[in-house]
Amino acid sequence: MRAGCGVSSRRLHDRWVDSVEEERWYAVRSLFSIAGKADSAYEERITLWVAGSLDEALEKAHAEAEEYAEFAGATYLADFGQVYHLADAPPRDGAEVFSLIRDSALEPRAYLERFFDTGSERQQ
Numbered sequence: 001m002r003a004g005c006g007v008s009s010r011r012l013h014d015r016w017v018d019s020v021e022e023e024r025w026y027a028v029r030s031l032f033s034i035a036g037k038a039d040s041a042y043e044e045r046i047t048l049w050v051a052g053s054l055d056e057a058l059e060k061a062h063a064e065a066e067e068y069a070e071f072a073g074a075t076y077l078a079d080f081g082q083v084y085h086l087a088d089a090p091p092r093d094g095a096e097v098f099s100l101i102r103d104s105a106l107e108p109r110a111y112l113e114r115f116f117d118t119g120s121e122r123q124q
């Protein structure tokens with residue numbers, strides 16, 4: 001525990017993060033299909049949730065994603081969902097909100113072109 005701080009703390013990279021067990025934050029990554037005239041598009045969204053467990057966060061995100069899909073005229077791909085427990089609680093500047101590690105034999109440039117910079121992305 002740090003002096004003057006009433007909660008337990010642990011080091012995260014180069015800063016201290018306060019652990020608050022009853023307030024767990026989760027990032028949930030959801031996927032949507034947007035039908036177009038010629039092609040389809042896919043939207044990935046990452047939303048933040050306070051929940052007591054990973055399953056509860058996923059349930060909350062699922063309910064919101066269904067509402068979002070209706071609002072946006074998209075199809076929610078409910079078979080896909082990734083949940084990440086945030087180490088920072090509550091989130092603050094520089095907080096990591098999602099992390100995914102993918103094994104790949106691709107070189108860095110080819111990896112970026114394959115997964116992130118295909119030329120067909122529309123960023124908001």
